[in-house]
Amino acid sequence: MTATDTPTAPHLATAERFVPIQTRSERPTSFDPTDFGTPTGREVNWKLSDRKRLAPLFVDEETETGSSLGIDYGVDELVERGLLVESTGVDTAPRGEIFRPEDVVSAIAWKRSPNALHIRLPEGAVQDAPVIARLVGQGADRHANGHIVIEAMPGSVGTIVLHHSGSAQYAQNLEIIVRDGARLTLVSVQDWDDDTVHASAHQAVVGEGAYLKHMVVSFGGGVVRVNPSVRLAGHRAEGELFGLSFADAGQHIESQVFLFHEGVETRGDVLYKGALQGTGARSVWIGDVLIGADATGTDSYEKNQNLVLTDGARADSIPNLEIKTGDIAGAGHASATGRFDDEQLFYLESRGIEEEEARRLVVIGFLMEIVQKIGVAEIEARLEEAIDEELRRGAGMAPATKAGA
Numbered sequence: 219m220t221a222t223d224t225p226t227a228p229h230l231a232t233a234e235r236f237v238p239i240q241t242r243s244e245r246p247t248s249f250d251p252t253d254f255g256t257p258t259g260r261e262v263n264w265k266l267s268d269r270k271r272l273a274p275l276f277v278d279e280e281t282e283t284g285s286s287l288g289i290d291y292g293v294d295e296l297v298e299r300g301l302l303v304e305s306t307g308v309d310t311a312p313r314g315e316i317f318r319p320e321d322v323v324s325a326i327a328w329k330r331s332p333n334a335l336h337i338r339l340p341e342g343a344v345q346d347a348p349v350i351a352r353l354v355g356q357g358a359d360r361h362a363n364g365h366i367v368i369e370a371m372p373g374s375v376g377t378i379v380l381h382h383s384g385s386a387q388y389a390q391n392l393e394i395i396v397r398d399g400a401r402l403t404l405v406s407v408q409d410w411d412d413d414t415v416h417a418s419a420h421q422a423v424v425g426e427g428a429y430l431k432h433m434v435v436s437f438g439g440g441v442v443r444v445n446p447s448v449r450l451a452g453h454r455a456e457g458e459l460f461g462l463s464f465a466d467a468g469q470h471i472e473s474q475v476f477l478f479h480e481g482v483e484t485r486g487d488v489l490y491k492g493a494l495q496g497t498g499a500r501s502v503w504i505g506d507v508l509i510g511a512d513a514t515g516t517d518s519y520e521k522n523q524n525l526v527l528t529d530g531a532r533a534d535s536i537p538n539l540e541i542k543t544g545d546i547a548g549a550g551h552a553s554a555t556g557r558f559d560d561e562q563l564f565y566l567e568s569r570g571i572e573e574e575e576a577r578r579l580v581v582i583g584f585l586m587e588i589v590q591k592i593g594v595a596e597i598e599a600r601l602e603e604a605i606d607e608e609l610r611r612g613a614g615m616a617p618a619t620k621a622g623a
Contacts, residue, residue: 247318255322305367310334312367316421320419327389331363337366340374341372348594348597358386367393372400373398374401379407382408415440422447426481430458433461434463435597436464445476446459448477451480454485462588467495486516489521493525493527494531494532494533509539515546516546516548517549518546518549526555
């Protein structure tokens with residue numbers, strides 16, 4: 219059965235559409251945008267979202283710019299290294315091998331993206347240098363849809379960075395396939411201008427003995443909603459999901475994370491950290507972990523931490539854990555949101571460090587734990603610079619000149 223003729227999930231019948239789906243594993247899927255309808259805010263996956271600013275992405279129509287012309291895909295490096303695979307049509311494998319839209323934005327992006335950008339790491343090959351694909355928005359008034367397939371073939375090793383910048387209204391699907399024995403690091407950096415609206419659905423599957431490090435880093439953009447879903451399908455599959463965000467006044471940064479332990483003896487670790495400052499700064503994190511009935515020997519942990527730097531900022535954090543077998547190695551979750559630790563500030567100030575610099579050191583120390591996990595010096599340097607820019611802006615200082623990643 220092809221992706222286009224997949225039947226509509228029965229959960230989406232009109233009479234039942236207003237019954238909230240509370241369990242993450244029961245969320246319906248469909249390739250037809252009309253099966254979802256326009257979000258009302260009563261749906262569990264939309265109730266904390268900025269639906270007003272996301273509204274342009276709810277419209278299913280061909281735009282003046284076409285499917286993807288609102289985004290300039292920087293693929294020169296991919297072509298030079300032989301990692302770009304021609305991919306046309308919604309039925310061209312491996313597109314649709316694992317991806318199933320879970321909301322109207324994702325379904326529209328599927329429908330309106332006739333061609334997928336397909337990046338493939340060759341079987342058994344080790345990429346010594348990271349692969350950086352630069353996606354640049356062509357204007358906040360330009361709407362774009364996109365589908366990207368990232369495929370790590372058996373035994374391959376590599377790091378792929380998707381760096382987003384510029385301005386756009388961009389709906390994106392990202393399909394990640396980590397074949398048996400492969401080791402993939404995938405970093406998605408949202409470094410948008412402040413007028414951007416960006417919603418992205420990441421869906422990944424990890425095969426036997428394979429490993430995926432998945433990272434979401436969001437600084438720029440007016441509204442940025444990146445929802446990763448990772449299925450540890452193979453025996454001893456491993457997944458590490460890390461996130462980093464910094465929300466300024468008026469920014470809405472959101473991630474709804476789903477980690478599904480399906481195979482035997484799988485290991486998963488989720489750690490998301492966020493900082494917020496300014497009136498109207500908002501972050502939303504929802505973390506769902508499902509340990510399946512056959513996932514014996516699972517070891518899983520998820521944690522979200524938020525640092526609120528000023529009045530008027532708000533962080534929502536909701537961790538959920540669903541276990542369907544009693545034979546596990548361990549499972550747990552945690553969430554914490556708070557302000558500066560007065561003891562840390564007192565310790566630094568007592569050693570002659572001015573308050574502003576002491577606060578800067580506390581924030582950098584809090585966020586750099588995630589930055590240092592990236593493993594790409596160019597990106598780590600840019601993010602450390604971005605953190606400094608955010609803190610300077612919050613202190614009423616002029617930001618430093620922004621360097622490209």
